[in-house]
Amino acid sequence: MSTEEFSTRKYLRDISLPFCPGCGNFTIINCFLRAVHELGYEDLRNFVFCSGIGCASWIPSPHFEADTIHTTHGRSVPVATGLKLVRPELNVVVFGGDGDLVGIGLGHLIHAARRNLDITVIMVNNMIYGMTGGQVAPTTPFKATTTTTPYGSFEHPLDATRLAVAAGASYVARWTTFHRKQMKEAIKDGLKMKGFAFIEAVSQCPTAFGRRVGLKTMKDMLTWLKENSVPRDEAKKMTESELVGKIVVGEFARRRLPTLTENIREVIGGVTKGVKTS
Amino acid sequence: MTKQKSSSTHFWQGNEACAEGAIIAGCKFFAGYPITPASEVAEHLALELPKHGGTVIQMEDEIASLGAVIGASWAGAKAMTATSGPGFSLMQESIGYAFMTETPCVIVNIQRAGPSTGQATKCGQGDVMQARWGTHGDYASIVLSPNSVQEMFELTIRAFNLAEEYRTPVVLLADEIVAHMRENITTPHSDEIAIVNRKKPKPEDDAFFGVKEIPPMPVVGEGFNVSVTGSTHNEYGYRFTADPKVHQTLVKRLVGKVTNNRDKIADFECHSIDSCEVGVVSYGCTSRALYELIDLGEKERTKIGFIRLKTLWPFPETIIQKMAQTAETIFVPELNLRQIFYEVKRAVEGAATVVPINRIGGGEMITPEEIKTEIKRGMKRVH
Ligand SMILES: Cc1ncc(C[n+]2csc(CCOP(=O)(O)OP(=O)(O)O)c2C)c(N)n1
Ligand code: SF4
Numbered sequence: 035m036s037t038e039e040f041s042t043r044k045y046l047r048d049i050s051l052p053f054c055p056g057c058g059n060f061t062i063i064n065c066f067l068r069a070v071h072e073l074g075y076e077d078l079r080n081f082v083f084c085s086g087i088g089c090a091s092w093i094p095s096p097h098f099e100a101d102t103i104h105t106t107h108g109r110s111v112p113v114a115t116g117l118k119l120v121r122p123e124l125n126v127v128v129f130g131g132d133g134d135l136v137g138i139g140l141g142h143l144i145h146a147a148r149r150n151l152d153i154t155v156i157m158v159n160n161m162i163y164g165m166t167g168g169q170v171a172p173t174t175p176f177k178a179t180t181t182t183t184p185y186g187s188f189e190h191p192l193d194a195t196r197l198a199v200a201a202g203a204s205y206v207a208r209w210t211t212f213h214r215k216q217m218k219e220a221i222k223d224g225l226k227m228k229g230f231a232f233i234e235a236v237s238q239c240p241t242a243f244g245r246r247v248g249l250k251t252m253k254d255m256l257t258w259l260k261e262n263s264v265p266r267d268e269a270k271k272m273t274e275s276e277l278v279g280k281i282v283v284g285e286f287a288r289r290r291l292p293t294l295t296e297n298i299r300e301v302i303g304g305v306t307k308g309v310k311t312s
Numbered sequence: 313m314t315k316q317k318s319s320s321t322h323f324w325q326g327n328e329a330c331a332e333g334a335i336i337a338g339c340k341f342f343a344g345y346p347i348t349p350a351s352e353v354a355e356h357l358a359l360e361l362p363k364h365g366g367t368v369i370q371m372e373d374e375i376a377s378l379g380a381v382i383g384a385s386w387a388g389a390k391a392m393t394a395t396s397g398p399g400f401s402l403m404q405e406s407i408g409y410a411f412m413t414e415t416p417c418v419i420v421n422i423q424r425a426g427p428s429t430g431q432a433t434k435c436g437q438g439d440v441m442q443a444r445w446g447t448h449g450d451y452a453s454i455v456l457s458p459n460s461v462q463e464m465f466e467l468t469i470r471a472f473n474l475a476e477e478y479r480t481p482v483v484l485l486a487d488e489i490v491a492h493m494r495e496n497i498t499t500p501h502s503d504e505i506a507i508v509n510r511k512k513p514k515p516e517d518d519a520f521f522g523v524k525e526i527p528p529m530p531v532v533g534e535g536f537n538v539s540v541t542g543s544t545h546n547e548y549g550y551r552f553t554a555d556p557k558v559h560q561t562l563v564k565r566l567v568g569k570v571t572n573n574r575d576k577i578a579d580f581e582c583h584s585i586d587s588c589e590v591g592v593v594s595y596g597c598t599s600r601a602l603y604e605l606i607d608l609g610e611k612e613r614t615k616i617g618f619i620r621l622k623t624l625w626p627f628p629e630t631i632i633q634k635m636a637q638t639a640e641t642i643f644v645p646e647l648n649l650r651q652i653f654y655e656v657k658r659a660v661e662g663a664a665t666v667v668p669i670n671r672i673g674g675g676e677m678i679t680p681e682e683i684k685t686e687i688k689r690g691m692k693r694v695h
Contacts (some may be wrong), residue, residue, distance in 0.1 A: 053487070082532045084383070096550050102533040103386060104541040104551075105379065106409050112376035115384025116391065117532065119367050120341055124387075124533045142379075145372040232321040300365070303361040 040071045045078055047099050054134045056252030058211040058237030059093055060113035062158055065235075066093075081125045082117055084110040086139060088131035088165045089239070090158035108139030109144045114153050122295045125225065126153040132173040133163045135193045143194075147201035152293040154224045154231040155278045157194060160239035161267055167274055168242030180248045195234045204229025206287040207311055210236040210259040213283060220285065229293050236281050251292075317673040319500045326491040327352035327394075330420060330484070331360065332499070333468030334392050338507055339418070340366040341384035341391040343377040345399060347434045349488040350422040353394035374399035378419065385415045386540065388531035390472055394420035397439055398429060400438035400446070407481055408447030409542045411566060414521065414529065416475035416510055418468070420484045421597075422491040425647075425673060434675030435488035437596055437647040443483050443618040444625045450563050454577055455483045457595040461495035467622065470630040473508035474577065478569050479526055485624060487647070489597035489677060522547025522562065525569060570626055578628035581620040584609075585631070588617025590687055591639035591664065593632065593656050595621040597677055598645050604680035605687070614691060624652065629659035636660035641690050645669035645678045665690075 038044075045067050053059045070078070073213065082245035083094035087107035087136060105113045110128045128135075135143050135157045162180060163169040170180040170187050173194070177186040196207040205227040207220035224231030238244060238255035249255045259281065266284030271279060292300070300310045324332065331353050334342070342361060344354040358368045366389075371377040377393045384391040395403065400421045410417055421443065425436035443455045454474050458467045468484055476481040513520065513528035513536065520527050520538055527547070530536035539549035544559045552558040570577065583606065585591065590609070594602055599620040609616035617639065619631055635642060642664045644653040653668040660666060669686050671678050 052405045079535055080533070088608060095541065099537055101386075101537060102539050103383070103532070104539075104543070105382075106405050106542055109375060109379040109406065109409075112379025113383035113386075115369070115371070115376070116343065116380035116385070118343065118383075119369065119380070120387035120389045121533055141372050142376050145376070222441065248430045302362050 038076070040068060042067050044076070045070065046079070047097055049097055051097060053089065054241045056238070056240045057089070058235070058239065059090060059158060061214060062156070062217070062235050062237060063097075065094055065218040066156065066221055069218045069225065071224060072218070073222055081127055082198070083127050084114040084117065085129045086110040086131075086134035088134045088163070090129055090131035090160070091134060093129045093158070094111040106155045108134050109139070109142070111139060111142035111155070115146060115151055118153055119295070123154060126223075128153060128155040128159055130155070131164065132157060132159040132161065132194065133171050136192055136197070137172045144197065144201045147198050147232065149294040150202055150204055150229045150291050152229055154233070155208045156221065156233045156235060158235050159194065160243055161191070162239055162243035163256070164239045164242045168246060174190055177216040180243075182273060194288050195232070198232035199292055202230070202291070203232045203287055204289055204291050205231040207285045208234040208236065208281070209283050210263055210281060211238055212256050212260040212263065216283070223285075223288070227288070229291055279286065317501065319498055321496055321498050323494060323496050324461055324465075325352060325494050326461045326486065327465040328356050329461045329497060330394070330468045330486070330491070331356035333465040334418070334472065335360060335364055336499075336505060336535050337469040337472035337501070337533060338509070339388045339392050339472065340364075340389040340661050341381065342366070342368045342393065343371050343380035343384070343391070344379050344393050345371055346375045346396065347396045347399050349424055349491055350394045350396045350420065352491070353420060374402040377402045378410070378417075380631040381417045382406060382410055382413075382415050386532050390416070390476070392418040392472075393422065396422050396424050397426040399446050404446040408449060408451060410411060411447065411451045412542045414479040415481065416479050416529070416564070417481050418475055418484060419469045419481055420468070420486065423485065423487040425675065431673065431675060433488070434673070435597060435647060435677070436672065436675075437487055437598065438651070438672070439485065439625055440646075440648065440651040450567060452567040453473065453483060453625045454478065454480060454570055455485050455623065457621055457624050458484065458486050458490055459596055459599045459620065460490065461493060462497040463622070464490060465497055465499060465549070469505060469507075473506065476508045476510045477526070478573070479510060479529055480566075480569060485596070487596045488675065519547040521545055521549045522565065525572070527567060530683075554679070574626040574628070575630070577623060578626055579622040580628055580631055581622065582617070582631065584615060584617035585619060585635045586633065586638065588615045589638050590614055590616045590691065591635040591642040592616065592618040592620065592683065593635070593642060593644050593652065594618070594646065595624060597650065598647055601645070601678060601680040601683055605683060608684050608687065612688065614690070616687070617669065621652070627655050627659070632656055633663070636663040639664050641665045641667055641682065643667050643669055643686060645683050645689065647671055647678065654668040
């Protein structure tokens with residue numbers, strides 16, 4: 035734990051955050067920076083942040099006082115792959131929305147988890163395409179009204195957390211912006227764990243999602259997130275149909291598996307032996 | 313290939329020569345996705361690059377491949393990918409990103425016959441305009457065109473050097489024939505190969521995206537806190553989309569890096585262009601026929617000159633204009649349905665008649681005989 039008092043200031047550039055009032059991204063920034071502070075990092079010097087396009091992708095870039103790479107929509111994970119392979123000593127952290135990471139960028143996420151690339155991915159799931167004004171996302175609840183599903187969404191949402199577990203991630207957890215403390219702890223665990231860490235931060239977007247589904251304010255949305263959340267242990271006792279529309283929260287995976295860099299070293303280390311890497 | 317104490321000869325395939333050139337140029341990262349006729353570049357590097365401290369990874373698609381290359385470049389490595397038409401199409405958004413963020417990298421496109429899956433194993437030269445204009449928005453490209461195994465080696469090195477010097481993506485636009493043929497090549501003594509490395513910032517520098525025409529490029533993790541974005545940004549890398557001046561300053565500088573240095577970048581081989589009556593302009597595999605036209609001129613008592621383009625973009629229009637001062641007719645053979653033809657026509661501004669010679673499908677080259685026939689027919693037309 036850092037000896038200094040926590041202040042977001044020391045990690046942020048003097049640029050105002052672009053989010054709407056009541057946006058869950060404020061909470062997620064707070065959780066992340068508190069996690070970093072509690073892990074004892076006085077600054078973000080050893081971090082590189084990668085993000086795609088969307089409101090959530092604005093979390094690190096350009097606001098964090100660190101190296102930040104704002105990539106194209108959905109391509110933060112491949113860029114992070116190149117960064118990490120060349121500079122394995124850096125903490126590479128990806129921020130992105132659900133559209134960015136499990137819509138357009140889904141393939142990359144699965145493959146990075148499969149490779150167990152040693153990075154931390156924080157996916158802000160606001161169940162909508164926020165930045166573009168509220169179109170349906172792969173995470174939008176069944177029958178929810180969005181601008182491109184004016185009669186309600188006729189598709190079922192993707193469970194990104196379970197997918198990350200199946201794909202081979204070392205650490206996977208899901209919490210909502212109502213569960214600030216747990217979210218912060220999960221981020222700490224994700225940063226500490228070696229291997230691919232995936233944290234799904236279910237979040238509120240009152241502007242592009244809430245107001246179209248009858249949850250107009252941040253408070254309405256947080257209440258909804260709280261009431262719909264089911265801890266993982268309880269969920270195990272429930273049936274599939276009972277779980278429809280619920281947000282199962284908790285830790286889903288914690289396993290020490292060899293990382294991509296470690297596997298490369300194991301398999302072709304003999305070839306590179308004696309050669310200066312990087 | 314390790315550091316060479318003396319020059320040596322090799323019997324290499326074009327793609328192999330490209331991979332060897334990359335190693336000599338200092339490439340330390342390769343990411344790619346299998347595709348005919350480019351896969352040998354990845355295969356050869358997978359075998360050799362680890363011996364030089366580099367990393368090769370096969371990604372899930374070409375979008376991811378160029379993404380990883382861009383990440384590797386910001387991590388300080390010289391990085392490359394290799395593909396063919398379908399993969400090159402997928403990479404276009406990221407090519408624009410690399411241009412906008414001034415990320416040096418090399419993209420090898422071994423052309424096959426398109427559009428779409430087309431003829432996967434057959435040669436084509438149909439991606440010339442895509443290589444120039446493939447991504448959206450205003451931009452300028454550097455595109456090199458090798459016509460031999462020797463040049464697959466040399467121009468790959470040059471592609472890295474140009475990428476590093478101008479801080480921009482560079483395309484090596486080869487074709488199936490040049491990539492798959494085997495020839496003897498000579499690689500010089502390592503000391504004789506000029507290698508360019510990107511300019512790094514001084515500790516006090518903070519304008520990594522402007523002020524200078526080619527600003528210094530930091531490496532992540534070295535405390536520069538660099539902000540990289542594909543959005544319009546100011547010289548410090550911060551997104552700034554409200555002021556049209558910021559966009560104009562940025563995009564004009566990025567384009568200017570290439571256009572202001574056209575004469576330094578553009579490269580070509582010329583034969584008898586000062587006094588030719590008939591000119592031929594060609595590039596890549598098709599240009600291999602040019603050398604056989606020289607005696608035709610003597611036989612027909614016509615002076616034939618040619619320009620072989622080693623750089624397609626920026627287009628070396630000055631040399632074309634020079635040819636048009638004496639040539640009445642300029643023939644442009646290429647394996648597509650007219651691409652560089654239009655560029656030649658634009659450059660000569662009516663000073664010469666420009667005649668296309670085209671072929672697509674089947675992967676066959678345009679033979680010297682076919683070009684000769686066209687020239688003879690053209691001469692009858694003119695006289
Ligand atoms: C290739 C491409 N397609 C579409 C867009 C437009 N676009 C910008 S943000 C976005 C969706 C963002 O949604 P999400 O990732 O869920 O983030 P949020 O804004 O909700 O935080 C889209 C589709 C784009 N920038 N690039
Ligand atoms: S649109 Fe939604 S996600 Fe985007 S800033 Fe506003 S509240 Fe947040």
